[in-house]
Amino acid sequence: MSVELRAASADYLRARRARGYRHGDHGWLIASFLDRLAAHDTTTISIADALAFAQARPGTARSWHAARLSAIGAFAAYVHALDPAAAELIPAGLIPAKITRRIPYLYSREQIAELMSRSAALSPPLLAASVHTLIGLIAATGLRSGEAVALNLEHLCVDPPVMTVTGKYGKQRLIPLHPSTLEALTGYQRVRATLTGTPPAGPLLVGVRGSRLNVNTARAAFRAVADTCELPTRPGCAPPRLHDLRHTFAVNTLIDAHRQGGDVDARIAALGTYLGHVDPVNTYWYLSASPELMALVCDRMTAHQHRRRS
Numbered sequence: 006m007s008v009e010l011r012a013a014s015a016d017y018l019r020a021r022r023a024r025g026y027r028h029g030d031h032g033w034l035i036a037s038f039l040d041r042l043a044a045h046d047t048t049t050i051s052i053a054d055a056l057a058f059a060q061a062r063p064g065t066a067r068s069w070h071a072a073r074l075s076a077i078g079a080f081a082a083y084v085h086a087l088d089p090a091a092a093e094l095i096p097a098g099l100i101p102a103k104i105t106r107r108i109p110y111l112y113s114r115e116q117i118a119e120l121m122s123r124s125a126a127l128s129p130p131l132l133a134a135s136v137h138t139l140i141g142l143i144a145a146t147g148l149r150s151g152e153a154v155a156l157n158l159e160h161l162c163v164d165p166p167v168m169t170v171t172g173k174y175g176k177q178r179l180i181p182l183h184p185s186t187l188e189a190l191t192g193y194q195r196v197r198a199t200l201t202g203t204p205p206a207g208p209l210l211v212g213v214r215g216s217r218l219n220v221n222t223a224r225a226a227f228r229a230v231a232d233t234c235e236l237p238t239r240p241g242c243a244p245p246r247l248h249d250l251r252h253t254f255a256v257n258t259l260i261d262a263h264r265q266g267g268d269v270d271a272r273i274a275a276l277g278t279y280l281g282h283v284d285p286v287n288t289y290w291y292l293s294a295s296p297e298l299m300a301l302v303c304d305r306m307t308a309h310q311h312r313r314r315s
């Protein structure tokens with residue numbers, strides 16, 4: 006049996022999409038790899054060719070080399086299942102790469118209030134109103150910035166006050182809204198109608214031309230606002246980002262759970278669902294993201310050990 010790799014790649018990506026995966030970089034990486042094989046008149050997949058492709062750009066990060074090899078390895082396994090002679094199985098760990106997480110900037114309530122206040126100085130006024138609302142929305146709900154700007158008015162429900170949010174891999178979740186958050190969103194729509202001269206429709210948040218707020222524009226505007234605040238940074242912590250409002254929400258949620266003495270594991274599971282995490286590990290990581298949270302965890306562990314000894 007012979008396998009035509011181009012046709013197999015189309016079938017593989019189609020099957021991957023049917024299982025709920027997004028292509029991400031897989032589609033173009035596999036296409037580039039097959040172009041490389043074709044340039045060398047090669048019709049089968051070998052470990053050597055996969056490694057050469059993964060490491061083709063030596064100046065890039067090792068984690069990117071590992072990601073490239075992972076994409077080809079998964080495709081090679083699919084082809085191998087069709088015909089072992091058409092592709093060698095690529096062992097895991099050939100390019101070890103440790104994933105390092107960026108230390109988040111954790112905002113205080115006062116800093117969030119200052120960011121929202123200073124965003125009112127942005128120009129034009131419609132951008133100021135949109136960025137002001139976006140900062141408050143992420144701080145109050147923990148949404149990803151991309152999720153927030155993708156919202157439409159139809160995703161907002163007043164009674165009961167919830168939002169329908171589409172997260173990674175197209176998964177939808179319901180986010181309950183505090184009355185103050187709903188009030189702020191309603192107020193923003195009134196301001197928007199006044200500034201644009203038209204009734205609100207379509208996107209929940211809009212840019213300077215009245216179309217959907219661009220996430221890169223919002224992030225750049227946030228950086229400009231954050232620079233004016235001159236926020237202090239912790240050693241080893243990168244400058245503050247819009248996305249760090251989500252980290253702040255998650256950490257504060259877990260701090261509240263620890264202070265209340267509740268079932269933290271249950272709260273983490275609920276938080277992971279609320280935030281739209283695909284892997285629970287992504288939620289447990291927040292336990293190490295804050296010195297205050299780590300101190301609370303240590304205190305509870307110490308208290309637990311004392312109870313066991315007594």
